[in-house]
Amino acid sequence: MADATFSNATQVLEPFRGIKKVTIEEYFTSGHRTCQGCESALIMKLMVKAAGPRTIVLGSTGCMYVANTTYYTTPWVVPWMHTQLGSSGSAALGTAAGLKALMKKGKMKAESINVIAFCGDGGGADMGLNGISATLTHKDYNCLILLYDNESYANTDIQLSGMTPYGANTTFSPPGKVIRNIHTRWKKNMAGMMAAGHPECRYVATVCGSYAVEMMNKVRRALTIGGPTFIHSLDPCPKGWDYDPMLSHEMGELAIETGLFPLYEVEDGVVKYYGKTKALIEGRKRKPVREYLLKQGRFAHFTEEDLGYFQAKVDEMWEKWEIPAVIPFRRLDASKAALEVK
Amino acid sequence: MSALICEVVYRGIFQKNLASRITRGIVLSARKAGRWGIAFGRYGDSPQRNGIPAKDFAIVADTKEELEQNMARYEPKHVDVTICVDDTLSKGVESWAWYGLQPINKLTVPNGTLLMTSLQSPESLLKDIHKKDAPYKLSLIPAKASFAGLWVYREDHTEVRILGALAKIAPDFLTLDAVSQAIKESEWGSDLKVASAKKAYERIETREIKMTEGNGEIPFSFEMPKWWEMREGVTIPAIPVGKPKEAGKGYVPERNPYFKKYTTRTMRPVIDFDTCVKCNLCWISCPDSVFDVMPDGTFDAAMEACCGCGVCEAVCPVEHCVTMVNEQAFDDNASQWEMWRKDKAAYKTWLGTKIADKKTTVRSHGFRFRGQYDQELKAELDSGGVEITAGIPGENAAHKTV
Numbered sequence: 001m002a003d004a005t006f007s008n009a010t011q012v013l014e015p016f017r018g019i020k021k022v023t024i025e026e027y028f029t030s031g032h033r034t035c036q037g038c039e040s041a042l043i044m045k046l047m048v049k050a051a052g053p054r055t056i057v058l059g060s061t062g063c064m065y066v067a068n069t070t071y072y073t074t075p076w077v078v079p080w081m082h083t084q085l086g087s088s089g090s091a092a093l094g095t096a097a098g099l100k101a102l103m104k105k106g107k108m109k110a111e112s113i114n115v116i117a118f119c120g121d122g123g124g125a126d127m128g129l130n131g132i133s134a135t136l137t138h139k140d141y142n143c144l145i146l147l148y149d150n151e152s153y154a155n156t157d158i159q160l161s162g163m164t165p166y167g168a169n170t171t172f173s174p175p176g177k178v179i180r181n182i183h184t185r186w187k188k189n190m191a192g193m194m195a196a197g198h199p200e201c202r203y204v205a206t207v208c209g210s211y212a213v214e215m216m217n218k219v220r221r222a223l224t225i226g227g228p229t230f231i232h233s234l235d236p237c238p239k240g241w242d243y244d245p246m247l248s249h250e251m252g253e254l255a256i257e258t259g260l261f262p263l264y265e266v267e268d269g270v271v272k273y274y275g276k277t278k279a280l281i282e283g284r285k286r287k288p289v290r291e292y293l294l295k296q297g298r299f300a301h302f303t304e305e306d307l308g309y310f311q312a313k314v315d316e317m318w319e320k321w322e323i324p325a326v327i328p329f330r331r332l333d334a335s336k337a338a339l340e341v342k
Numbered sequence: 343m344s345a346l347i348c349e350v351v352y353r354g355i356f357q358k359n360l361a362s363r364i365t366r367g368i369v370l371s372a373r374k375a376g377r378w379g380i381a382f383g384r385y386g387d388s389p390q391r392n393g394i395p396a397k398d399f400a401i402v403a404d405t406k407e408e409l410e411q412n413m414a415r416y417e418p419k420h421v422d423v424t425i426c427v428d429d430t431l432s433k434g435v436e437s438w439a440w441y442g443l444q445p446i447n448k449l450t451v452p453n454g455t456l457l458m459t460s461l462q463s464p465e466s467l468l469k470d471i472h473k474k475d476a477p478y479k480l481s482l483i484p485a486k487a488s489f490a491g492l493w494v495y496r497e498d499h500t501e502v503r504i505l506g507a508l509a510k511i512a513p514d515f516l517t518l519d520a521v522s523q524a525i526k527e528s529e530w531g532s533d534l535k536v537a538s539a540k541k542a543y544e545r546i547e548t549r550e551i552k553m554t555e556g557n558g559e560i561p562f563s564f565e566m567p568k569w570w571e572m573r574e575g576v577t578i579p580a581i582p583v584g585k586p587k588e589a590g591k592g593y594v595p596e597r598n599p600y601f602k603k604y605t606t607r608t609m610r611p612v613i614d615f616d617t618c619v620k621c622n623l624c625w626i627s628c629p630d631s632v633f634d635v636m637p638d639g640t641f642d643a644a645m646e647a648c649c650g651c652g653v654c655e656a657v658c659p660v661e662h663c664v665t666m667v668n669e670q671a672f673d674d675n676a677s678q679w680e681m682w683r684k685d686k687a688a689y690k691t692w693l694g695t696k697i698a699d700k701k702t703t704v705r706s707h708g709f710r711f712r713g714q715y716d717q718e719l720k721a722e723l724d725s726g727g728v729e730i731t732a733g734i735p736g737e738n739a740a741h742k743t744v
Contacts, residue, residue: 019622024593029581030631030647031598033438035355035392036607036707037651041629053583067391069578071440072567073600075631077581155389158492169493212626238651239355239392242491244707246652246666249627297494297709 005110006103010142011054013220019213023049027077032068037245039235039252040064040120040148042209047116047146048078050216051223055114056081056095060088060128062120063155064148085123089131092117092143093228100141114223115143121163122153125190135228136198142226144219147190150237158240162188166313167306168298170240175301186313191232192326195266203229205265210252211275218265225267234261242297251295259286259314262325271326281324289314345403345412346515348423348508349449351435352398353608354390356489356708357427361398363501364425367524368400371505374520377402378409384417386439392708393649394606395435402515423511424450425504428487429460430608430669432470434561440600442563445472452476455511455548459485459500461701462670464549469673473556481548483507487608491708496715498722499538502531506539507546518543564600591637597647603630604675607650609666609705612696615640615682615689617663624654624664634679642679652705668702 016022027048034041044064048055057080059065065082068075083091096115102108119128124147132145152170153159160172165187169175173182195204203225207215215233222229236251238244243251255261256276263277273281280286290307293299302310322329348368352361365381372379379402387396399418403409412418426432426446434443447456456478460467464480471480483503490496502525509518518540525531525539573579584595611624611632618640625633625641632648633641643654650666658664682689697703706718 019626022622022626024635025583026595026631027583028631029584029595029597030603030644031581031601032630033391033394033601034629035394035651036649037392037653038629042627045629045631046626066389070438071600072572072578073440073598074578075581075598077583077596079580157389209627238708239390239492242493242709244652244705244710245392246656246705246707247710248629248651249653249657294712295710297491300494300709300712 009112010224010226011112011114013224015217015220016213027053029075029077032075033070034067035239037238037248039209039248040150043148043233043235046212046216047219050219051114051116053078055116058083058091058095058117060119060123061085062123064118066155086127087131088117088119088124088128088145089135092145093135093138093141096141096143116146118146118148121149121151122161125188126162136194136201136230139200139227141228144222144229146231146233148233148235150235150240152240154237154240166310167302180301194230196327202227203267205231206263207231207233208252208256209235210249214275243295254292257287258289258292259318260289260292264326271323345401345408346512347418347421348400348425349421350398350425351431351446352396352427354394354396355392355492358390359495360427360488360501364504365398365400367501367505370524370528371516371521372402374523375517377404377515378406380409380413387437394438395431420451421449422451422454424456426458429458429462429467432467434605436605443561443605445561447471447474447478450478453478455479455481457481457507459483459487461486468556471556472561473558475553477553478551479548480551481507481511481546483542483546489706489708494709498719499535502535502539503542506542510543510546562602587637593635595631602646603649604646607648607669609650609668610648611643611654611664612667612693613643613678614663614693615679617660619660621659623657627653627657636679642677645675662697665697665703667696671696671702
């Protein structure tokens with residue numbers, strides 16, 4: 001009987017057409033213990049503002065768990081649950097499956113409820129990668145996984161993660177007198193990896209809180225399309241990146257304008273660049289990465305050589321990759337042709 | 343047989359390295375004076391957040407047994423010296439942990455000392471510092487609050503000036519000779535820093551504070567639930583969704599009733615409602631949902647929620663529409679919009695005086711570009727300050743400035 005009323009439909013969330021049309025209500029409000037100028041807290045606010053009141057939010061351990069829900073207090077208006085560091089993927093899938101089962105059995109009123117699990121770069125891109133990957137293959141469950149990437153284990157005072165950029169100063173990679181750059185690995189390409197590796201995941205996007213309306217519309221698109229979806233957000237972190245908190249918004253803009261972090265969505269396998277990134281693809285000049293790097297204390301030890309290396313790696317993303325700044329593959333003939341030119 | 347207990351109250355992250363240098367410096371000086379000591383941070387303050395007040399402690403004792411006796415406590419309940427390295431904390435301390443607002447002098451013992459860095463006069467500070475039920479001393483080192491981030495240290499000698507002043511306050515525990523020796527031998531020390539410490543020792547100004555002096559306001563507090571009142575499975579009631587401001591118009595969100603940010607900020611936004619173009623950017627960009635939507639479409643900054651990051655000023659497209667002003671310029675947390683609505687001309691005058699004062703609008707919230715601290719300190723030196731050395735924590739790193 002209950003079967004008749006249950007459907008796997010998602011909420012249809014139309015994009016906000018401009019900042020004046022954005023929902024006025026807050027579902028993640030004030031009174032959290034985040035840093036001055038915390039962009040991840042902004043992402044939480046925008047994420048759930050976009051999703052609306054019929055939403056369940058699941059947070060794996062990280063700043064957005066610890067700073068938001070401590071000592072028996074919370075800024076959340078919507079239902080929220082804490083889950084372990086590496087388990088945002090399984091929490092999302094389990095919650096979506098649980099809701100489905102309860103509705104099918106008639107134990108809960110059948111309705112479309114958004115399920116969003118968020119994780120930091122440590123919890124998502126390092127520890128939780130396997131769970132997220134598994135969830136993105138379960139196409140019959142509607143859930144969104146949002147990775148808020150502040151490029152370190154910021155909650156526990158800035159340890160190195162797989163998403164920390166080359167050369168950055170962290171408690172695990174202090175620049176020394178003998179070795180200047182302890183951290184010499186290049187950052188993972190999370191969104192590209194998720195899109196390339198999960199052919200039945202219908203929507204993957206990258207976002208940045210400096211472009212708030214576009215960010216919210218990507219969340220709305222992901223929730224509307226349904227199935228398991230993934231969003232990667234780059235969140236400037238005044239604590240770990242060491243800059244004046246007033247510059248959080250500007251730091252996000254610079255990450256996009258230098259081409260370091262591309263804004264795009266992959267819907268049913270089609271890559272679509274948007275915002276400033278679209279302009280870069282269409283030929284606008286990228287800003288030099290030094291404008292971004294030298295505004296952050298974590299790169300204060302960089303020499304010209306380091307800046308040059310960093311710039312060359314970013315240039316490679318845009319000039320050599322088969323799908324610029326998204327997928328690092330190169331076609332054999334294209335690379336041969338490149339060799340011949342040399 | 344006795345012990346000296348000090349706390350350092352500071353702005354999380356911005357002054358983390360400064361506070362740890364001070365407490366370490368106290369312990370190292372104690373060793374030079376033949377005593378024992380320990381330095382530690384308050385467990386409840388970790389992990390720290392930019393700007394949210396935090397505490398470090400240092401305990402010095404004549405014997406090891408006495409030191410152990412003091413270490414057996416979770417954290418000191420009374421301190422002989424409260425060291426405060428940002429004078430906006432004179433309004434009180436709302437720590438990361440669940441405490442409500444604590445007066446800056448709360449842990450200071452009767453006849454103990456509150457040592458502050460400030461350019462304000464004792465009278466001006468006492469407008470903010472809460473009254474205490476015992477007399478105490480207020481010692482001032484004339485200095486700006488020294489803010490920097492985790493990685494690049496601001497070498498403005500604040501740490502050694504505190505240590506020098508402390509030798510004057512507690513000569514039975516830390517002699518000036520011991521302090522000088524410890525500074526000289528530490529990895530961040532130099533002869534110049536020893537000279538700064540000695541100057542602070544000579545110049546420190548102390549004033550007795552009577553029980554009748556100070557801010558009479560009762561600090562924000564709340565009833566904490568007992569363990570048997572807590573709900574099963576560690577569930578927490580959600581915050582209700584907010585309401586329109588008035589007559590069905592505008593919007594004011596409900597807020598966490600336990601954690602107010604009155605003292606987590608050092609600056610606050612001052613808003614010109616007449617020039618506001620209602621672009622919504624401050625409202626949408628604020629990580630703390632500070633901006634209440636007013637019926638006329640402007641935005642009022644709720645002072646209970648603002649932690650003073652300044653992103654609103656950065657995104658505002660109109661010049662001087664949102665201006666960050668230092669907390670020392672304010673005596674209350676009243677609504678600016680209500681003030682403006684009541685008397686627009688008077689508000690304009692009020693706003694004009696607040697944002698015109700360079701002393702309270704200048705910003706020093708950490709790293710903006712490489713070499714900035716050296717430039718700032720050079721400018722101060724040119725106007726008669728002490729010379730400084732460039733570098734980062736732990737070394738004089740010439741190779742870090744290209």
